Amino acid sequence: xxEPVQYRGMTxxxxxxxxxxxxxxxxxxxxxxxxxxxxxxxxLRYPPxxxxxxxxxxxxxxxxxxxxxxxxxxxxxxxxxxPGFKELAPYPVVLVELDEQRxxxxxxxxxxxxxxxxxxxxxxxxxxxxxxxxxxxxxxQDLAEHLALPQFTLTDEPPAGRVWRLPE
Amino acid sequence: xxxxxxxxxxxxxxxxEYSRGSGRTTRAMAVEAVRTAMRDAGLGPADVDGMMxxxxxxxxxxxxxxxxxxxxLDFYMDVLGGGSSTEALIGLAMGAIxxxxxxxxxxxxxxxxYSEVRIGGTGARAAQPVRGLDxxxxxxxxxxxxxxxxxxxxxHMYEYGTTxxxxxxxxxAHSRHASQNPKALLKERVTVTDVVGSRWIVKPLHLLxxxxxxxxxxxxxVTSAERARDLxxxxxxxxxxxxxxxxxxxxxxxxxxxxxxxxxxxxxxxVFGQAGITPADVDATxxxxxxxxxxxxxxxxxxxxxxxEGGAYVSSGAIDLGGxxxxxxxxxxxxxxxxxxxxxxxxxxxxxxxTVDDYCPGWAEGAHTYDYAPxxxxxxxxxxxxxxLGWAVPSTGSALILRR
Numbered sequence: 324x325x326e327p328v329q330y331r332g333m334t335x336x337x338x339x340x341x342x343x344x345x346x347x348x349x350x351x352x353x354x355x356x357x358x359x360x361x362x363x364x365x366x367l368r369y370p371p372x373x374x375x376x377x378x379x380x381x382x383x384x385x386x387x388x389x390x391x392x393x394x395x396x397x398x399x400x401x402x403x404x405x406p407g408f409k410e411l412a413p414y415p416v417v418l419v420e421l422d423e424q425r426x427x428x429x430x431x432x433x434x435x436x437x438x439x440x441x442x443x444x445x446x447x448x449x450x451x452x453x454x455x456x457x458x459x460x461x462x463x464q465d466l467a468e469h470l471a472l473p474q475f476t477l478t479d480e481p482p483a484g485r486v487w488r489l490p491e
Numbered sequence: 492x493x494x495x496x497x498x499x500x501x502x503x504x505x506x507x508e509y510s511r512g513s514g515r516t517t518r519a520m521a522v523e524a525v526r527t528a529m530r531d532a533g534l535g536p537a538d539v540d541g542m543m544x545x546x547x548x549x550x551x552x553x554x555x556x557x558x559x560x561x562x563x564l565d566f567y568m569d570v571l572g573g574g575s576s577t578e579a580l581i582g583l584a585m586g587a588i589x590x591x592x593x594x595x596x597x598x599x600x601x602x603x604x605y606s607e608v609r610i611g612g613t614g615a616r617a618a619q620p621v622r623g624l625d626x627x628x629x630x631x632x633x634x635x636x637x638x639x640x641x642x643x644x645x646x647h648m649y650e651y652g653t654t655x656x657x658x659x660x661x662x663x664a665h666s667r668h669a670s671q672n673p674k675a676l677l678k679e680r681v682t683v684t685d686v687v688g689s690r691w692i693v694k695p696l697h698l699l700x701x702x703x704x705x706x707x708x709x710x711x712x713v714t715s716a717e718r719a720r721d722l723x724x725x726x727x728x729x730x731x732x733x734x735x736x737x738x739x740x741x742x743x744x745x746x747x748x749x750x751x752x753x754x755x756x757x758x759x760x761x762v763f764g765q766a767g768i769t770p771a772d773v774d775a776t777x778x779x780x781x782x783x784x785x786x787x788x789x790x791x792x793x794x795x796x797x798x799x800e801g802g803a804y805v806s807s808g809a810i811d812l813g814g815x816x817x818x819x820x821x822x823x824x825x826x827x828x829x830x831x832x833x834x835x836x837x838x839x840x841x842x843x844x845x846t847v848d849d850y851c852p853g854w855a856e857g858a859h860t861y862d863y864a865p866x867x868x869x870x871x872x873x874x875x876x877x878x879x880l881g882w883a884v885p886s887t888g889s890a891l892i893l894r895r
Contacts (some may be wrong), residue, residue: 324542328629333634335620336621337622337626338621343623361823370624370742376740377645395648395745396639396642396645398633398645398693399693400633400693401690402692403632404612404632406613406617413694414632415616416638416642418745418750431747432748433746433748435745437745439631455645485649487648489648489694
């Protein structure tokens with residue numbers, strides 16, 4: 324069983340029988356963002372789950388995705404709760420809508436992922452740079468031999484749709 | 492489906508002091524709250540044969556509480572849960588009685604939510620190992636309720652133009668209501684400027700957008716309408732209940748939008764269908780105020796205003812005492828104290844009895860002035876029907892409609 328990973332005062336537990344996350348993190352450690360693809364209907368889903376929420380098939384394969392997407396919503400944590408995050412505050416957390424499978428299978432559904440918005444050297448992005456509509460790409464934060472966290476960083480692509488941020 | 496409408500009643504209410512340091516166990520507080528509710532109803536130990544509670548590993552189970560009160564139980568159950576459990580357990584208690592398992596059920600919640608297991612997520616909760624589904628959010632510094640809910644409000648601001656100043660009016664209204672409530676922890680009236688000028692916690696939430704953390708226990712007693720007729724107070728009838736209704740994809744509700752839609756959208760047809768009424772028939776609401784905007788979102792979803800107009804609705808004066816449909820007349824979780832939903836149902840029972848415990852000298856006899864100036868009355872005039880909108884997370888909620 325792999326050792327628990329210590330990260331910012333948290334113990335991240337991904338034991339050998341962690342049938343949803345263990346391989347996800349192994350792919351992430353190889354800097355691949357993967358999601359599960361249903362063997363029957365082909366729809367992608369995140370977070371990793373055991374059955375397809377649309378057709379209830381149990382078969383699946385890992386599917387690499389581009390890791391590119393658009394900020395769908397966000398928050399700026401000013402008062403950190405977890406002690407290990409206090410030195411990072413204020414830090415932005417983003418809900419990213421990935422480019423794959425937007426608006427499918429129904430118009431309001433999408434592959435969405437939570438991550439920190441960081442600079443290329445993995446520090447919190449500046450608050451003034453965070454906005455709904457801005458384009459991002461995945462970036463990996465290596466934490467252990469068997470585990471990396473997918474994070475997001477801004478790209479210089481033109482924004483997708485209306486750009487909006489919380490008024491000062 | 493109206494076959495249980497008006498067949499069950501809430502007949503007893505009880506609560507301990509709301510404090511930030513009870514200095515005693517959740518068992519001691521639960522015993523006090525259940526005993527107070529039994530006395531309120533006029534029930535003795537032989538009259539209570541069912542007990543239920545909810546908790547998150549932070550409380551005392553029913554079978555440790557009942558013996559202190561000389562109660563032998565024919566049915567008891569302690570469930571995992573926080574907000575939105577209150578209404579759900581009232582429905583389950585009705586079901587247990589309907590099934591013939593017992594006759595009268597005491598429902599309690601007891602927590603040292605400030606001094607022992609902080610509801611806000613600091614202390615012991617922040618140190619828990621992260622595994623399973625928590626890995627999708629917690630490693631990114633997204634653990635507390637505020638951190639879990641904030642992107643929902645941010646997206647609402649983006650989609651509908653809702654502002655911080657609009658939802659601040661929820662805090663303003665609830666603080667005014669708390670100023671009429673001797674039990675409330677925070678009785679001082681605040682302004683919109685106070686709210687939007689308070690320090691940021693997790694943008695777009697300010698400190699005063701967030702509820703309290705509190706030590707307390709609370710209890711409600713449910714029995715049949717037939718049994719209720721002989722008891723101490725005018726019965727308060729359950730017209731409809733929806734319990735822990737969810738959105739799709741509760742594993743990760745962000746996947747199934749619109750993320751500004753919350754569970755009440757799915758619950759409203761259940762609860763209004765049972766009750767056979769519409770939002771226009773409701774005289775007062777108790778909409779879960781873990782944060783200012785959670786109240787706003789639920790009022791929208793249950794149809795008290797159009798979707799997207801919640802900011803305008805809560806800042807119109809409608810939710811204030813003296814307004815069209817006051818919300819959280821006790822001050823709620825923002826100002827009275829945090830109880831995971833119980834106190835908002837207790838308050839509506841008091842409203843329907845006409846005996847709200849305000850500063851009117853004759854409140855216990857139902858003599859109210861309806862003067863809503865500071866330090867006076869908080870009884871709603873001619874209140875016939877109330878509704879509770881219970882919230883756990885954006886993707887789970889409950890609802891309860893009561894009448895006198």
